[in-house]
Amino acid sequence: MAIGRVVRAIAGFYYVEPLEGGQPVECSIRGKLKLTFESLLVGDKVEYIHQDKGLITAILPRESVLKRPYIANIDCIVLVFAHQNPEPSDILMAKFIVLASASGIPHLIVLNKSDLVSKSKMKHLADAYRNFGYQVICTSVLNNLGKRTLKKALDGKTAVFAGPSGVGKTALVNMIAPGFALKTGTLSEKISRGKHTTREVQLLKMNATSYIADTPGFSQIELNAIKPEELADYFPDFRNYQGECKFNTCIHFNEPDCQIKKAVETGQIPGSRYQIYIELLQEIKKLWDNRYR
Ligand SMILES: Nc1nc2c(ncn2[C@@H]2O[C@H](COP(=O)(O)OP(=O)(O)OP(=O)(O)O)[C@@H](O)[C@H]2O)c(=O)[nH]1
Ligand SMILES: [Mg+2]
Ligand SMILES: [Zn+2]
Structure with a gap:
């Protein structure tokens, strides 16, 4: 039994590089294991046996x-x-x-x-x-x-x-x-x-x-995993003003007494930066509205 890392995945075969280094081994997955997991990904650490052919016998817990x-x-x-x-x-x-x-x-x-x-x-x-x-x-x-x-x-x-x-x-x-x-x-x-x-x-x-x-490039990005009320958390430059708005559910859009909007007015947050936030927010809102209609 050896431990390695999946470095490529092609048509049901996985190329597993021994952790200590060396040439990747072409492996398939043990049938029983196939039933218990959704997918094996590049980056996964696995246990495998390498006799005449390579066989993955276990997937180690994923960190991310x-x-x-x-x-x-x-x-x-x-x-x-x-x-x-x-x-x-x-x-x-x-x-x-x-x-x-x-x-x-x-x-x-x-x-x-x-x-x-x-x-x-x-x-x-x-x-x-x-x-x-x-x-x-x-x-x-x-x-x-x-x-x-x-x-x-x-x-x-x-x-x-x-x-x-x-x-x-x-x-x-x-x-x-x-x-x-x-x-x-x-x-x-x-x-x-x-x-x-x-x-x-x-x-x-x-x-x-x-x-x-x-990885292959992509430029079509769906933000459907992001909730509207989360978006501002991913703007680190908004952090200083967050939690100060009148409503704690404030998404810094149409709400009164919004500290983010105030920071835009005073120039602490550039208007162009806030515009990007709003554009993303509207896209996310549309995705959520469609989902719950
Ligand atoms: N002038 C210049 N050209 C570059 C530079 N880096 C890459 N290129 C060129 O940009 C083109 C695209 O480079 P790639 O490395 O194939 O781009 P990629 O991001 O891997 O693209 P995908 O694999 O399609 O996602 C090639 O013609 C490169 O020679 C750079 O620093 N300066
Ligand atoms: Mg490339
Ligand atoms: Zn606000």
């Missing part, structure tokens, strides 16, 4: 599950966006960040393709998100900007790279771990082929204690 990308036992979400090509959208970024916050898993923001914008533009975007309370690392695969900082941030962790297609998630993995030589694709290739370059979630072992998962 991320729904999108679907992966287990992650302790850091790296939200990757590009300074340009594709242009970053505040709304899309906010949605990614809200989902990551709601998962309870620590997360940080990487702003890639820094070489495509001026230094001041790069700093402007990064500082905006830093001021909201997020950790931000600017990177460029072209000139290795941020390489050391990113490596250090991920050391000893199992991190997943998530973000829209074409922002350079795979290119960043290659920058940190050139040995894997993963396939990247230009934006125009992605558009003309209508598909993403990375097609599956794959966990890569960096060293004895660090893993990185590369």
Whole structure:
């Protein structure tokens, strides 16, 4: 009996990398086990036997599950966006960040393709998100900007790279771990082929204690797991004003005596930031209204 980690899952086969390192073993799942669990995910730690064939005999308890990308036992979400090509959208970024916050898993923001914008533009975007309370690392695969900082941030962790297609998630993995030589694709290739370059979630072992998962990009984000009254909790820059509103059920929308709205009026919270909150709130409200109609 050995213990390993699922690093890939393809068509009912699971590639299990021994915890102590070495080549992944192609495994199937013991029939009896199949009846007792919903799904086996990349990232899961398992017991397996490897005789002539590999067979997974038990799944170790999960520490965490991320729904999108679907992966287990992650302790850091790296939200990757590009300074340009594709242009970053505040709304899309906010949605990614809200989902990551709601998962309870620590997360940080990487702003890639820094070489495509001026230094001041790069700093402007990064500082905006830093001021909201997020950790931000600017990177460029072209000139290795941020390489050391990113490596250090991920050391000893199992991190997943998530973000829209074409922002350079795979290119960043290659920058940190050139040995894997993963396939990247230009934006125009992605558009003309209508598909993403990375097609599956794959966990890569960096060293004895660090893993990185590369994942396919996505930009359709449904916030249906978020309740309207929870949303403000995922805006760390709102935290100072929360709990001070007249109604303790305040969602900072139409209510009177709202401290968040007051902070917007006095300029402590930028109006543009509040607008993003409202846009997300309305989307979530619509989802909930449809659900309970
Ligand atoms: N100028 C510049 N181009 C970059 C940088 N990083 C990645 N690219 C390019 O951006 C394109 C997309 O990179 P990928 O790594 O395939 O993007 P991805 O996020 O993995 O995309 P999916 O796998 O489709 O989700 C490629 O042509 C890369 O060469 C960067 O820092 N600067
Ligand atoms: Mg990719
Ligand atoms: Zn309020």
